[in-house]
Amino acid sequence: MKKLIKYILLLAVLALVYLVYINYPRLNMIAGYSAKNMASSVFLADRSFEFTDSIDNSFTPINGAADEINEKEKSATSSVYGLLTRKAIYRNGLGAVLVPKGADENEAYLMPKRNQAKNGLAFPYGAGEQKDSVFENINYKLLRTAVDSMFNNNEVKQTRSVLVVYKDQIIAENYADGFDKDSKLAGWSMTKSITATLFGILQKQGKLNITDKAPVESWKDDERAEITINDLLHMNSGLEWEENYKEISDVTKMLFLTDNMPKIQEDKQLIGTPNETWNYSSGTTNLLSGILRKQFNSHQEYLDFWYAALIDKIGMHSMLVEADMDGNYVGSSYGWANTRDWAKFGLLYLHNGNWNGEQVFDPSWVDYVKTPTNGSDGEYGGHFWLNAGGKYPDVSKELYSANGFQKQRVFIIPSNDLVIVRMGLTNGEDIVDFNAFLRDIIKSIQ
Known part of the structure; x- marks a missing residue:
């Protein structure tokens, strides 16, 4: 009986290993999406970790990932059942990016030079508010x-x-x-x-x-x-x-x-x-x-x-x-x-x-x-x-x-x-x- 139990357990372990093996590439996708979207949402779009975790990253299969953020270094990490972890970093002017295996996340980078001077005009030609307009032909x-x-x-x-x-x-x-x-x-x-x-x-x-x-x-x-x-x-x-x-x-x-x-x-x-x-x-x-x-x-x-x-x-x-x-x-x-x-x-x-x-x-x-x-x-x-x-x-x-x-x-x-x-x-x-x-x-x- 003990041998049978050991045999069953061995088969279960082998089956688990096989499932992890064939699905491992998908874990990269799940953890990668979750980490990248978390970093973009928090550090680019100025949304909270809690909001992003509970809403933006809450759909299947992305909700299988567990995220963490590092406010100081502007990064997000995501792990899928502890089997695979991905990291995304935020770079000023260039947004969030997943760090590929072997890449140097501290490598120096160029950023775009921008002219964001406001012209004082109303939308659409500026950021100002429009004057109230009522069109008689609109219901x-x-x-x-x-x-x-x-x-x-x-x-x-x-x-x-x-x-x-x-x-x-x-x-x-x-x-x-x-x-x-x-x-x-x-x-x-x-x-x-x-x-x-x-x-x-x-x-x-x-x-x-x-x-x-x-x-x-x-x-x-x-x-x-x-x-x-x-x-x-x-x-x-x-x-x-x-x-x-x-x-x-x-x-x-x-x-x-x-x-x-x-x-x-x-x-x-x-x-x-x-x-x-x-x-x-x-x-x-x-x-x-x-x-x-x-x-x-x-x-x-x-x-x-x-x-x-x-x-x-x-x-x-x-x-x-x-x-x-x-x-x-x-x-x-x-x-x-x-x-x-x-x-x-x-x-x-x-x-x-x-x-x-x-x-x-x-x-x-x-x-x-x-x-x-x-x-x-x-x-x-x-x-x-x-x-x-x-x-x-x-x-x-x-x-x-x-x-x-x-x-x-x-x-x-x-x-x-x-x-x-x-x-x-x-x-x-x-x-x-x-x-x-x-x-x-x-x-x-x-």
């Missing part, structure tokens, strides 16, 4: 009902903010408890649209042509040499990539295991035909961030350009784009800003690149990002999502948007002179009905 009761629909049953929807801008005027603005107009919120993949815009700016400046072959040295002697910057901007390069956040995949390896994110996509092989094989890829956007870096003579110029040419130029002073350990901006995912500043980005596009009289990018760039990429069924353009295929049947097909994980949205609807921002923490596909939300806002403007 404000219906508008309020539409906005409130995003907050009804908010334990599930977890909407954090909604902002509606009509003819440059804020006509509706609402925040969940604990958030306000100054709260910095993660845009996740909305940052992709920021990254793409920088290519439009460089093209207007005559420093780059998006129809050129992508300047990637490692591709020059193989079939990847035919990939253009345009192919990358349309997620249509034909490069191998798996965008799966539930498993260990290309995207999770990139975000949680590497110190040089552009390199992950650069090293992938061609498995499709450029301009004929649409495949949504965060790796592609970070490769584009690496290509942007090569357009400048120094790393400092690259770091400064994002802010001087776009972010601070249009007064998005709350925004911070986080960088990897090698100093590449994580253009795929890690942009933070308050809701009003996200709206400013939408308004820049609504006004065809003109910001208070200055042309930031050429109006033709708007047509470019709204042109559906081959194979996307009208859903995707140049790093923006489209309604050309009728995803939102009760809204104009000219709508386009910057979209991010957990239902972050900046909707741009030119025919209605509208920019609508929704930020939240929603997990699940059918929890938020954007079609009804947008339809009802448009109906309120007669």
Whole structure:
């Protein structure tokens, strides 16, 4: 009997060891996400450890990690059942970053130089409050009902903010408890649209042509040499990539295991035909961030350009784009800003690149990002999502948007002179009905 018990215990131990072995890579993802998000939330967005632990990091499987923070050194550590621990550090100007194995977390780094001087103007061209305006053609009761629909049953929807801008005027603005107009919120993949815009700016400046072959040295002697910057901007390069956040995949390896994110996509092989094989890829956007870096003579110029040419130029002073350990901006995912500043980005596009009289990018760039990429069924353009295929049947097909994980949205609807921002923490596909939300806002403007 004792031998049988020992045998059973041995089998149980072996089974446990096997389960740990096959799931160990996933622990890296869980601990990595938890530590990185904790560091960003506390040290960038100024939220408390308790809030982040109980809300932002409370969904499965991330809630399996136990977090700690070190206020003095501005770091967060996360452990999954004591089996694996990851650490994220906060670097001024560059945000939070996971420390890859073997990396020197104390290595000196450059930070972007920023011009955050306030101009005294009212929103959107400054940070000042607008004068109260009442539009006779707006049914404000219906508008309020539409906005409130995003907050009804908010334990599930977890909407954090909604902002509606009509003819440059804020006509509706609402925040969940604990958030306000100054709260910095993660845009996740909305940052992709920021990254793409920088290519439009460089093209207007005559420093780059998006129809050129992508300047990637490692591709020059193989079939990847035919990939253009345009192919990358349309997620249509034909490069191998798996965008799966539930498993260990290309995207999770990139975000949680590497110190040089552009390199992950650069090293992938061609498995499709450029301009004929649409495949949504965060790796592609970070490769584009690496290509942007090569357009400048120094790393400092690259770091400064994002802010001087776009972010601070249009007064998005709350925004911070986080960088990897090698100093590449994580253009795929890690942009933070308050809701009003996200709206400013939408308004820049609504006004065809003109910001208070200055042309930031050429109006033709708007047509470019709204042109559906081959194979996307009208859903995707140049790093923006489209309604050309009728995803939102009760809204104009000219709508386009910057979209991010957990239902972050900046909707741009030119025919209605509208920019609508929704930020939240929603997990699940059918929890938020954007079609009804947008339809009802448009109906309120007669």
